[in-house]
Amino acid sequence: MELTRRHALAGAAALAAAPMLRAMPARAAAPMADKQAPSFYRYKVGDAQVNVISDGVNNFNLPDTFVLNVKKDEVNAALEKAHMPKDKMSIQFAPLVINTGGKLVVIDTGNGPAAYASSKGNVGQFATNMAAAGFDPKAIDMVVISHFHGDHVNGLLNAEGGPAFPNAEVLVPAAEYKYWMDDGEMSRASGDRMTGLFKNNRRVFEAGLKKKVTPYEWGKDIAPGLMAVESIGHTPGHTSYVLSSGSDKVFIQSDVTNLPALFVANPGWHLMFDQDPQLAEKTRRKVYDMLAADKMRVQGFHYPFPAVGYVEKDGNGYRMIPAPWSPVI
Template sequence: MTAFTRRDLLSAAAGAAAAASLPFNQPVHAATPPAGKQTAGWYRYKIGSIEVTVATDGVNRFKMAEDHVTNIKKDVVNAALAEVFMEKDMMTTPYNPIAINTGSKLAIIDTGTGESNYKKSNGTAGQFVTNLAAAGIDRNAVDVVIISHYHGDHMNGLLMDDNSLTYPNAEIAVPAKEHQFWMDDGEMSRAPKGRMEGNFKNVRRVFTPEV
């Protein structure tokens, strides 16, 4: 246990008095103006000779629907959110696609929410291409884009805001069964209203049957 002498206490009191006399209560005039934007978000590591770059696409926050988690009641979901100090009734979803450089090929796995969402969200999401560029990766140099599944946060980034190809020189690799399902007109006609119906429409917007 630390023991303090009378001299220690008097020294501390003198220091506090000196600090109180400093002009910390005066208005602050920063010499450098605020940057006004977030620092680029990316992280790079290696697995053997393969270089992996994780570049954030940002984060999506939205009001959670009653049936957002279909097999668990909403109050149970909220209790789980509270345990990790997250806001109840809100979904907060980060997106972190990756680039893989093998030395001979440059691949992207999933594409984030796209440039259109960057503008729509005021830069909160849709950051992937910007962060790739900050990490020194040119989207025109990508050889292959691998799409894991057909949700918007994984495939919408295939298109720029003007509907041009984000990766114009890349082969697009998709799961055959996934593509077959979402491109099936019969499946689309049976889709329930809401999220499923909307996802079918979005898939058709991004892809064509010729892909």
């Protein structure tokens, strides 16, 4: 459009009136909100429905040894490249409720009610967000656990220390259960973190659930359309899953990787929480080569919410591409 003298004069008049507009009192339509809406997201895999239920976000200062085999400066550079603040870490948690059409299946349970209280609601949100999504914990048929870290098992118990899903069968990886319930392994544990994990797992599975669990093996369907897949390294019995319905499927990777900006992009980086870092790297590369080749959707427990997307090769590493958000299911 051609700029004329009349347009220029009109613009100058508008600028001159601007100070008078600023002097007018502001009238807010409503007070500022003080909390987020409940965080859940649904999508279909064939006839099954996946409900991603956020357990919140843990924010903490970046430890010097968060990545064991890389200097902190390199980690900070990767964070800044991903537009994240350096020296800070934000880890998200995304348990699932899967409606197979005949069963309601929970996969992993988040940090639990004690963490909700101590973090002032930052984590431990699974129970409240699950209720907001319309699920009654008494209606859950099966709870499937991928591995025995606190952010996956603590939500098995309610605030009173009893079962949070009173009518559900609790299924656990046989290799994982054997390791953490072995008195000899517990006696050989060293360091505050490992001794704490053994103590916490005894609290959850022996005192809380009173050993009422069903161990499962890899390579088999443990729920309708849900096959357990060995993905060890993060822990001795760490398990992922393939959910299939018709010709559609999604790979539920549990903790094959942590924060994608660090460990998807750099599969050779060793996370401080991986019990066997070399084996975890081997598993990570094998899984991601398969996902990239098959162009299969992947659901990640620590991916940014709603934590579902695709992985493709990118140089010596990989790149996580979020699945398009859909307003309809």
